[in-house]
Amino acid sequence: MKRTLSVLLLFGMLCALSTNTFAANDEATDKVDIAAVAENNSSIAGEYKQYAPFTVDSQEVRLYSEPVMNSEDALTTYADAFELCAEAAEVYGIPADINNSDFVAFAKAYAAMNENGTPAFVEECKDFAVYLDYYENVEINQQILNAISANTRNADWSEIASLMPTTSDSTVAAGETAQEDSTVAETQSSSYDTAEVVAYARTWWNKTNNTDYPYYAEYNGMDTSRNDYNSLDSGRSGQSDPARGWSDCADFVSQCLAAGGVPQIKSGLILPHQKTGNWYYNDDKPSHTWGGASNFYNHWKERVGVASSSADLGVGDAVSIDFGGDGSPDHTVIIVSAESTDSSKHLASHTTDRYMYYYSNGTLNPFTLSYLYGNDWTIYGYEIDEAF
Incomplete structure (x- = not known):
């Protein structure tokens, strides 16, 4: 399932990047409905809601992809993985609530790193981690939009940009080809x-x-x-x-x-x-x-x-x-x-x-x-x- 989601995500990102970006830079930030601009630049691609980049005050805004599946359906789909994370979270004093950011941060890593159990269960845990990775983006995107809306005096965007998805290339696997020691x-x-x-x-x-x-x-x-x-x-x-x-x-x-x-x-x-x-x-x-x-x-x-x-x-x-x-x-x-x-x-x-x-x-x-x-x-x- 992870490979399927990754392919769908890549397709959606390519579609999003080919979309004409919306320029709102002719108006002051506080006069632009940032949420509406974001929604106008969104589209559904498979399992994800994608956002094409757009500009506000001549600055590029990038938002994270969000899952189409709601949290209720996710808790059914990944019931066993959620139970594992919920039991562990209780030990750590973290409330087992998918809408609690502390739980999501904990469960995402705990599920991804779990290797104990049947192959099917381990795979479910890793899929649950991927879902949580995108589910938390709903809140993060709102933080980005709120920060932009509050930036009414065109202050330094560097800290706002640090909230956005990275544009850096990742490190490619060299694999088993002999490398320098x-x-x-x-x-x-x-x-x-x-x-x-x-x-x-x-x-x-x-x-x-x-x-x-x-x-x-x-x-x-x-x-x-x-x-x-x-x-x-x-x-x-x-x-x-x-x-x-x-x-x-x-x-x-x-x-x-x-x-x-x-x-x-x-x-x-x-x-x-x-x-x-x-x-x-x-x-x-x-x-x-x-x-x-x-x-x-x-x-x-x-x-x-x-x-x-x-x-x-x-x-x-x-x-x-x-x-x-x-x-x-x-x-x-x-x-x-x-x-x-x-x-x-x-x-x-x-x-x-x-x-x-x-x-x-x-x-x-x-x-x-x-x-x-x-x-x-x-x-x-x-x-x-x-x-x-």
Whole structure:
């Protein structure tokens, strides 16, 4: 089903891009009914409602695709996957409500990463993750439209644009074609210490470093004196009680980058945590690029760029994952071991805590770039050492 949805989405996007864009730039933003303009540029393509780009105040507006299937029908179609996510969400203290943004963010990653159960059930979980990836776009599109409507003085559009679907090319799989030995290449590069990155990831992949990074535990009402919180694959032994109660993927990868010596950036006196150009941690409030998957992507695609091929990626490089291919990454991982092929480039992550392997029905299996591409996910990789 995922492949069918992807084909339909690609067809719809091509149709949308060929549509004449609507120009509203002759009128002030506050005099334009932005929602009506968006609706006039929408069309139904298979399972999705697509939006063609249009302009307001000479600025291009891009909106995300939305699913045609309503939430009630989705809960019937993906009943078993929803039940899995609902039970897990209860452990984390998250209400099992498809219209709750915290639940959607949690369930999207939890369902996508689940490998436990029958092949049909695992596939249903991944399809449910794709649906959620598009379902949340209804709310995100409204946020974009509201931000444009509030921008009555033609202020800087960069932060509004950061809410929109990406226009960057993704990282294409190099597959099993022999590549340069990425382990050697990254280790010898600049001042980025990939050995420290790997050591940090190995130490903390199944724990939470509240000693040095307590903000998220404190924000979520958890005891910051404990470092044993984790969130393992469903069915894997060693799960902490309580489990880590928040999505921690980008935070974990940011910590790994910091351990390798990546310089943090903080500029501006007014709401610096909201600026995409910043990337930093402090106990009061980290930048949203430190701990949010899509914000992390927005920062690093500008700071270092997206690698054109996975052949360019090696140890210490970060990777963003877009489960549905809607243009907004959902998950963040880091490469901790690499040789010459995608199947040799092993990953580490939080949210679903993994180090080089994932758990499936009692066995450990390689958690690699090949695994990501094999799920038909869209991948954005960053050569972190190129930032220096």
